[in-house]
Amino acid sequence: MTSPDPLLVFDRTTLRHRRERAAQDWESHAFLKREIAERLVERLDDVRRRFVLALDLGSHGDEIAAALGDRQSVDHLVRSDLAEGFARRAQGPAVVADEEHLPFAAGQFDLVLSAMSLHWVNDLPGTLIQIGRILKPDGLFLAAMLGGGTLWQLRQAFAAAESEIDGGLSPRISPFADLRDAAGLLQRAGFALPVADSETIDVDYENALALMRDLSSMGESNLVVERRRRITRRATLLRAAELYGERFARPSGRVTASFEVLFLHGWAPHASQPKPLKPGSAAQRLADALGAPEQSAGEKVERS
Numbered sequence: 001m002t003s004p005d006p007l008l009v010f011d012r013t014t015l016r017h018r019r020e021r022a023a024q025d026w027e028s029h030a031f032l033k034r035e036i037a038e039r040l041v042e043r044l045d046d047v048r049r050r051f052v053l054a055l056d057l058g059s060h061g062d063e064i065a066a067a068l069g070d071r072q073s074v075d076h077l078v079r080s081d082l083a084e085g086f087a088r089r090a091q092g093p094a095v096v097a098d099e100e101h102l103p104f105a106a107g108q109f110d111l112v113l114s115a116m117s118l119h120w121v122n123d124l125p126g127t128l129i130q131i132g133r134i135l136k137p138d139g140l141f142l143a144a145m146l147g148g149g150t151l152w153q154l155r156q157a158f159a160a161a162e163s164e165i166d167g168g169l170s171p172r173i174s175p176f177a178d179l180r181d182a183a184g185l186l187q188r189a190g191f192a193l194p195v196a197d198s199e200t201i202d203v204d205y206e207n208a209l210a211l212m213r214d215l216s217s218m219g220e221s222n223l224v225v226e227r228r229r230r231i232t233r234r235a236t237l238l239r240a241a242e243l244y245g246e247r248f249a250r251p252s253g254r255v256t257a258s259f260e261v262l263f264l265h266g267w268a269p270h271a272s273q274p275k276p277l278k279p280g281s282a283a284q285r286l287a288d289a290l291g292a293p294e295q296s297a298g299e300k301v302e303r304s
Contacts, residue, residue: 010120010223012100016082022219023085026061029217035201036261037063037115040144043263044073044113047140051111055080055134057099057143058117062090074111082117099127104134111135114143119176120223128189138270141191142263147198148178149260153248154240157208161240165233182262191266192273198262204254208244209237211257 022029041064052075056064059079068074079094081087087094097103099114099121112131121127131141177185179198186194205211215221248255267273 009122012082012098012120012122012223015120015219015223018216018219018221018223019081019083020085022217023061023083023089025217026086026089029214030061030063032201032203032218032259033060033116034063034066036144037067039199039261040064040113040115040142040263041067041071043142043265045071047073049073049140050075051140052076053078053109054111054113055104055109057097057102057112057114057131058082059090059094060086060116062092064113064115065091078109102127102130102134106133107136108134109136110139112139112141112143114145116144116146118143119146124177125185125188128185128191132190132266132268135268137268138272139268141186141266141268144261144263146176147182147260147262148176149198149200149258150176151257151259153244153255153257154208154211157240157244157247158236160243161236165236165239176260177262179260179262182264186264186266189266190269192269193265193267195265196262198260201259201261203257203259204250204252205257206254208241208255211244211255212237212241 050073054074054077056062056077056079059065059081062079065077065079068077077092079087079090079092080097081090081094082096082098084096087096095103099117100123112135114131118124118127128141135141179196182196183194186196203211205214212221244255250256
């Protein structure tokens, strides 16, 4: 199946259904979201500011609120999630909202947090622009999303199994953003002082089949529109699991799955923020700072 819209990469109707199903037994599969939420909130500790009204975009089981705990940095937290089942789990005000069509007024929030949600957005630049719109001037955006290095082991195992048994490949693992693009996306969306970095979380599983079951239970399995819609052949599935074990097993016999997490940090523009100096306005020459002779542009350097 080929999508007529080049921006339509992910099947968000299926995502909503999977999120609703995942919400029914979320506590058994919330460990990854909990870990990512804690790491994201720890980064908020570096910001010396109090935020009156914050939004948790993609709240799942309220892990952001739990990570904030007794911190005094956020006065009021509004939760939103694509799935009604997750919105109902919130221990505070919550709305059902699609990350691609945010229903909030402009300049509403001092802080927007999002953990493990934005990697399923089709038009990420458009969503980032919407997030910038709902922030107050000098408001902060902090997000953590799965990156392109996520589940690279599973990708390799399925590619080898499908080539061997089915004679061809299909999109098995969803394509996520790369770190090198993340800061640029923030800048394109109008954020000031954009920063992006990444961390890798390695999780051990009994075997590859246990990993696949967990991804399904979390609502994080393949959502590419052009994926094969028929059920995966048993032989292909078992061969992928076998190859995974052969290539990525630890001495204990368990296998490792890697999740690359991209952390995004940007501010809604405000006149008080630092600005880059205008060309020619520097108070000290770069050559003096480096202790080197100054050369004009285009001057050839003789090498000895």
